[in-house]
Amino acid sequence: MTSAQALRRELPPGGEGLEVGREPLVVAGALWVGVQALLCLAALPAAAHPGAALASTVGAALALAALVVLPGRRRSGPLPAPPAAAAAVLLPTAVLLDALAQAPAAQLSAFPRAPGLLTPALAVLLVRGRPGWAAASAAALVTELLWLRWTASGQPLWAPESALLLGPVLVWCTWGVVTARLRATTQVDLLRSRSAYALARERRRRSRERSEAHERRRALLEVAAVPLLQAVAAARAPLEEHVRAELTAVERxxxxxxxxxxxxxxxxxxxxxxxxxxxxxxxVVDHAPVGADLQVLPPLRALVAAALHACSDGEVTARRPPQGPVLTLVHVGSPASMRAVHAAVASHAERMGEAAGVSVDVSADEDAVVVEVDR
Structure with missing residues (x-):
């Protein structure tokens, strides 16, 4: 598997929206179809069967548009198989009916009008992820056009008119292949750009958090620790009880x-x-490597905060080990406190497992409440 294929597999739901701007492509296709539709309508008076000619050109174009454009537009992934198969069969069938409608009696026209109008459907099949059906339909159409050229005109297949007849098929197949490739590479490039931006944003956030933590420690030292240490240094008698209590709190x-x-x-x-x-x-102890499990840190913090707010007595230990589980949280206390902590962490654990993609095991007995988060 190439790196581009691996990145495309990582596209999130809705990732098919990551594509090139479609307006110029849609405008070009609409202009082509509009001009070809006018040419087909202008040729109706000369057709042997105008009604059949209209149905095999403009009518077939509307049916193909309904088959290859409308189905599955609101969800990601390729065009559904049934409409893709129907479009692949309808295209050569409509061209053959147009050849019958253009020529008098039971003859066939060597230059049907339908290919110029209907072949954009091949490009849409390619762009919407159905290259197999597009290739089968294109092969059938080329074979059919060469057969019409050989039987109806009697001229050699290498005459310049053959290239003119096959031109729309070749042009729109090439257009579809190039556009599908451009769309796929653009999706990969946009995914890479989005991943790089998310990584840079996460790095900025972590740098900001480290700076804020450094500032908090510096402020704690300047505001609380330094005055107490100065008071200790200047004291000539045993420290008073409230000073000892403040020193203990600052150290903690x-x-x-x-x-x-x-x-x-x-x-x-x-x-x-x-x-x-x-x-x-x-x-609260963090021994994990710097930068480990960045994506699960916010729910981990929410889980620890919920346990701390719910407990009423005893001990709470939250630890990120250097290896093994992502987090281990243990609460030992009275039965009422353990019940409250168990209820709080259980509700967070369920949401956390769904959002962060980790497994959360919450167990409780008469001795302790234990929460273990693993990858």
């Missing part, structure tokens, strides 16, 4: 900032602070 906050790393965000910090205020022992 600094340790949490240094250990929590990517698991910390405003919601987790608030949950940890409120849980500690209720007497809960909170330990």
């Amino acid at each position: 906050d600094l340790r949490a900032e240094l250990r929590g790393r990517d698991l910390l965000d405003p919601a987790v910090r608030l949950g940890a602070a409120t849980a500690r205020a209720r007497g809960v022992a909170v330990d």
